[in-house]
Amino acid sequence: VAELLLYEAARAQHTFETIRPALAAGRIVLSERYTLATLAYQGFGRGIDLGTVRSLNGVATGGLKPDLTFLLDMPEAEAVGRARARGPDRLERESLRFHRRVRKGYLALARREPRIVVLDARADRERLRREILARVRLGLKP
Amino acid sequence: VAELLLYEAARAQHTFETIRPALAAGRIVLSERYTLATLAYQGFGRGIDLGTVRSLNGVATGGLKPDLTFLLDMPEAEAVGRARARGPDRLERESLRFHRRVRKGYLALARREPRIVVLDARADRERLRREILARVRLGLKP
Numbered sequence: 001v002a003e004l005l006l007y008e009a010a011r012a013q014h015t016f017e018t019i020r021p022a023l024a025a026g027r028i029v030l031s032e033r034y035t036l037a038t039l040a041y042q043g044f045g046r047g048i049d050l051g052t053v054r055s056l057n058g059v060a061t062g063g064l065k066p067d068l069t070f071l072l073d074m075p076e077a078e079a080v081g082r083a084r085a086r087g088p089d090r091l092e093r094e095s096l097r098f099h100r101r102v103r104k105g106y107l108a109l110a111r112r113e114p115r116i117v118v119l120d121a122r123a124d125r126e127r128l129r130r131e132i133l134a135r136v137r138l139g140l141k142p
Numbered sequence: 143v144a145e146l147l148l149y150e151a152a153r154a155q156h157t158f159e160t161i162r163p164a165l166a167a168g169r170i171v172l173s174e175r176y177t178l179a180t181l182a183y184q185g186f187g188r189g190i191d192l193g194t195v196r197s198l199n200g201v202a203t204g205g206l207k208p209d210l211t212f213l214l215d216m217p218e219a220e221a222v223g224r225a226r227a228r229g230p231d232r233l234e235r236e237s238l239r240f241h242r243r244v245r246k247g248y249l250a251l252a253r254r255e256p257r258i259v260v261l262d263a264r265a266d267r268e269r270l271r272r273e274i275l276a277r278v279r280l281g282l283k284p
Contacts, residue, residue, distance in 0.1 A: 001154040001201060002151045002152075002155040003151075005147050006147075006151045008147045009144045009145075009147035009148045010144075012143040012147055052201055056198070059198065060143065
C-alpha cells in the first residue's frame, strides 16, 4: 500500500507539473507507463483491490486519461530476461509468478478498453515504430 | 496532492509495520499526529476535498482508527511562534492564514467526534500531563 501511494505521489507531481502544462500548451505528451501500469502492477501484481487503485489513479491525475495506450506485450519470462540484462528495478526483480499476474492483468484491461492497443514486443523494432506512428496519426485526425 | 499522497505513503508503512504489530502484541500505541492531522492540514489547510482525504486515510490505515485523540490547541500565532523557535518544518513554514484554516478545521472536526479531546496547550505542562493520563485511564477501563 505504501508502494502504491508513493507511485501515486510521483504521478500527481508529474501530472500537475509536467503533463498538464504541456497539454495546455498544445503539445502531444508521450509517457512511458501511467495509470494502467499501476492497475497492472499494484492491482493485479500486488493484489490490491482494483477499485482502490482506480480511485487513487483518479486522485493523482485529477481524472486525466491518455487518448491512446500502447501495450508492448511479450511472454513474461522473456520480458524479465530483458529487464535483468539491463539491471532490474524493484518491480522487475519480482518473481515470474508476479509478472505472470501483471501480464494477465494488462491483457484483461486491454480487452475492456479500445484505447489500449496491444502490440507484439518481439516484432521487429522498425515495424513496431511504424505501427505506433500510424496509430498515433489516426488518433490525431480531426 | 503529491504532498498528501506522500504523507499517506508514510502512514501506510508506519501503520502496517509498526502500529498494527504493536496492537496485535497487546501494546498501547501513542502516535503524534495521525489521520486527523491530514484532514486538518491537507484538507482544511491545502483545500483538498475532505472526502478524498478521508478515503486516502482509509486506504493508508486499512481503516484503523485511534480510540482517543488529544488536540492540544492554542492560538495559531503562538503555535507558529513555538514552531519557529525550534526550527519549523515544511508545513510549519506556511502562512498564518494557512494555520488559521488548519486550526478551524481541527476544532470543527473535534466538535463532530467525541473521541477527540480538546485541551488548552497554553496550560501548565504538568496539569496537561495529568489530564491526558486521567482520560487515557478512563478509556482503558473494561
